[in-house]
Amino acid sequence: MARQRTFDRDLALEQALRAFWRRGYEATSIAELTAAMGIKPPSLYAAFGDKRRLFEEVVARYQRTYGAFTTRALAEEPTGRQAIERVLREAAAEYADAAHPPGCMIVSSAVNCGPESAEVEELLRDHRKEATAALKRRIDDDLAAGRIPAGTDTAGLAAFYACVIQGMSTQSRDGAGPAELRRIAALAMAAYPPATAT
Amino acid sequence: MARQRTFDRDLALEQALRAFWRRGYEATSIAELTAAMGIKPPSLYAAFGDKRRLFEEVVARYQRTYGAFTTRALAEEPTGRQAIERVLREAAAEYADAAHPPGCMIVSSAVNCGPESAEVEELLRDHRKEATAALKRRIDDDLAAGRIPAGTDTAGLAAFYACVIQGMSTQSRDGAGPAELRRIAALAMAAYPPATAT
DNA sequence: CACTTTCTTTAGTGATCGCTACAGAAAGCA
DNA sequence: TGCTTTCTGTAGCGATCACTAAAGAAAGTG
Numbered sequence: 001m002a003r004q005r006t007f008d009r010d011l012a013l014e015q016a017l018r019a020f021w022r023r024g025y026e027a028t029s030i031a032e033l034t035a036a037m038g039i040k041p042p043s044l045y046a047a048f049g050d051k052r053r054l055f056e057e058v059v060a061r062y063q064r065t066y067g068a069f070t071t072r073a074l075a076e077e078p079t080g081r082q083a084i085e086r087v088l089r090e091a092a093a094e095y096a097d098a099a100h101p102p103g104c105m106i107v108s109s110a111v112n113c114g115p116e117s118a119e120v121e122e123l124l125r126d127h128r129k130e131a132t133a134a135l136k137r138r139i140d141d142d143l144a145a146g147r148i149p150a151g152t153d154t155a156g157l158a159a160f161y162a163c164v165i166q167g168m169s170t171q172s173r174d175g176a177g178p179a180e181l182r183r184i185a186a187l188a189m190a191a192y193p194p195a196t197a198t
Numbered sequence: 199m200a201r202q203r204t205f206d207r208d209l210a211l212e213q214a215l216r217a218f219w220r221r222g223y224e225a226t227s228i229a230e231l232t233a234a235m236g237i238k239p240p241s242l243y244a245a246f247g248d249k250r251r252l253f254e255e256v257v258a259r260y261q262r263t264y265g266a267f268t269t270r271a272l273a274e275e276p277t278g279r280q281a282i283e284r285v286l287r288e289a290a291a292e293y294a295d296a297a298h299p300p301g302c303m304i305v306s307s308a309v310n311c312g313p314e315s316a317e318v319e320e321l322l323r324d325h326r327k328e329a330t331a332a333l334k335r336r337i338d339d340d341l342a343a344g345r346i347p348a349g350t351d352t353a354g355l356a357a358f359y360a361c362v363i364q365g366m367s368t369q370s371r372d373g374a375g376p377a378e379l380r381r382i383a384a385l386a387m388a389a390y391p392p393a394t395a396t
Numbered sequence: 397c398a399c400t401t402t403c404t405t406t407a408g409t410g411a412t413c414g415c416t417a418c419a420g421a422a423a424g425c426a
Numbered sequence: 427t428g429c430t431t432t433c434t435g436t437a438g439c440g441a442t443c444a445c446t447a448a449a450g451a452a453a454g455t456g
Contacts, residue, residue: 002431003422024310026225030414040435041415051414107368111309112222125372156381159369163382167365170305171357174323183354184361187389200401201452228444238405239445249444 009047012037016048017058021101024109025055025120055120059127062105069094074134080142081192084135084161088188091165092181095172103169106131132162148193157191164188207245210235214246215256219299222307223253223318253318257325260303267292272332278340279390282333282359286386289363290379293370301367304329330360346391355389362386 019028019036030051034041048054069090077083095103106127113121136158142148168181176184213234217226228249232239246252267288275281293301304325311319334356340346366379374382 002424003433005433006422007434023312027310027312029312029412031412042417042436043434045415046433108309111306111371112225112311114221114225114227128372153381156378156385159374159378160382160385163362163365163369165365166368167361167363170364170368171361173309174326176357180354180357183351184358187354187358191385191388200454201403202454203403204452205404227442229442240406240447241404243445244403 005043005047007037007039007043012039012044012047013054013057013061016054017061017105018101020055020058020109021062021105024111026110026113026117052117052120056123059106059123063127066094066100067104067106070131070134074138077138079145079147080138080140081147081189081195083138084192085185085189087135088161088164088168088185089182091168092185093178095169096176096178096181102172104165107166107169108173128162128166131165132158135161147195149196152193157193160191161188203241203245205235205237205241210237210242210245211252211255211259214252215259215303216299218253218256218307219260219303222309224308224311224315250315250318254321257304257321261325264292264298265302265304268329268332272336275336277343277345278336278338279345279387279393281336282390283383283387285333286359286362286366286383287380289366290383291376293367294374294376294379300370302363305364305367306371326360326364329363330356333359345393347394350391355391358389359386 015036015038016033019033022028023032030041030044033051033054034044037044039047044054048057070087073086073090074083077086091104106124110117110121110124136154139148139152139154139157143150143152143154164184168176168184171184172181213236214231217231217234220226221230228239228242231249231252232242235242237245242252246255268285271284271288272281275284289302304322308315308319308322334352337346337350337352337355341348341350341352362382366374366382369382370379
């Protein structure tokens, strides 16, 4: 065989994730990435392809680590209301966690993109649409189970909670702490339809 | 005297505003700006200083044109509740207006910034903080007038509505139309405290 | 007509962008 | 000890970044 890689690919990917999370896709240069990852450009390109593929891999990693709480909350709670409430509560904790950059990487890392990064912008947009659809599915469960009034606009509710989550991301990047985000989350629950009598 | 400027400075500023609004501060290059403004770089630098000062002038213009509806709504409505409701309703119309780029420029044009644009990022952050403070002042009016319960967390409410407004900006940039934004705005009003009996 | 002044244009500056050719270094097999 | 293979580091590719020196063009004053 031959010489093996001397750096930890997974650790380097995590460092790239932090860099992209902090500054966003376009504003994070290869020079900044290689400095954060502790490697030189040729090693980066050999291990990850190019900047875009590295970012796509970073997004996948983000989804199964820092962003996984949404999927878990939606899967594990018995009702749509409880699922939404838990997503908001955990987002408040996660977005303002000082152990990593603030906010949601899916929301904030490809906002200001030139035309050559339109595909990256679209990738994150698709993730946001899918997350909104996942919210709607759980709210639809409540509707189907008769826990909320018939005729409830579940798509509108899902859009509202997606809106709040995205706003919470912006708020945390503007310095809001977990307590402030929790208060926002609590207020947002006032919009959830009243439970129907069973 | 001497030769006069041959382009319309105000019109050129408006074109720069559109360009920055669409792509953001850093992602909009001087080449893109000059193309949009119909002038060459030296004319831009003679008339506006540099990229940062042009952007600052663009932000000021945005505040007194496209963004002025918030100030008006907050100043003209008799109660805090009505003021917040009108801000949300008009934001829904404004952010999704097809006559200009979607969303709010103050929210979305300096999200992904390198270290050399930190001051621009801070400028917009300050504007957002001030907008949130303006919301709080009107909610405090309702509190002082006894229209909402004593002990209401007005700072939390202001943060919530700022969060919703910022989320609506993101939603519109993801393709939400005015009707969808109006539904979000209507749901957000459910969080406003119930009017106290007088 | 000059002459001055300020605009606009052309054509570039050095720096940085994403990315890579090439050579040196390291690891397994003979 | 080669020899092969693949990684790593140096150094630099063309393109683009924000920005500007220098010359041409236009408008006013004599």
